[in-house]
Amino acid sequence: MGQGSSQFSEAELEDYQDLTYFTKKEVLFAHDQFQKLAPEKVGHNPNVKLSMERLLSLPELRANPFGDRICLVFSSSKDGDCTFEDYLDMMSVFSEAAPKSVKTAYAFRIFDFDGDEYLGRGDLQSVVCRLVGGREASDPSALGPQNRLSVADVDCLVSKLLEEADLDDDGRLAYAEFDHVMSKAPDFTNSFRIRL
The missing domain is CATH 1.10.238.10 (EF-hand)
Structure with a gap:
């Protein structure tokens, strides 16, 4: 230094x-x-x-x-x-000092793959696929052998997530709905961190 x-x-x-x-x-x-x-x-x-x-x-x-x-x-x-x-x-x-509200706002932007300021079905499928080892939901071959979920499993998981979190039933999550879900996830701040 x-x-x-x-x-x-x-x-x-x-x-x-x-x-x-x-x-x-x-x-x-x-x-x-x-x-x-x-x-x-x-x-x-x-x-x-x-x-x-x-x-x-x-x-x-x-x-x-x-x-x-x-x-x-x-x-x-x-x-x-x-x-x-x-x-x-x-x-x-990504530092420990950043408040949860800032981390949540950036997580929303990171998960908004199409940039439309909502987390729609496609965005959520991409998030799930990446979390379980695949790449993008639009590429079924991305759900390869390292992925433990089938395309049907991913769709089911996304449907359940929307059922629980989509408060206005429009088939997508607005930031307020995402923030509400994240407020109930106490470990979110710890997992959304990079140490210098």
Whole structure:
């Protein structure tokens, strides 16, 4: 971290601290981690972007079935590539210090695959498929041997979820409905975390 401390002025560190759930020391550590992903590219230039491919080399994202979605949601350019500030936002939201309400809001965006601001049947099928080892619900072959659920099982699970959580019976979850479900999940905050 020695070199990282000279990368930012005190004012910049204070701004990052004010805009995240991190201390100055954690901001410097995050920058060090970001720089290790591409030491040849990253310096003090806040506009340098790392590719989604590089970001997915982080063990925490590589092991996460939503790693690509996380990169896309936090990418200011919406292509999955991230600047240091995008990366810092991502790590801040996944930190222990981030409130559950912030984690819930970002989880909703990550799970909203089609970007329509609702979690419809297709979004929920994709979430379930990724959680059990497949990729996307639109690709039945994604439910391969590593997946313990059949397409019919996924459909049944999504139907049950909508039956329980879709309070206005419109066949999809609005953010308020998703938030209501997450408020009843005490372990959600613990599972929606990445440690620096």
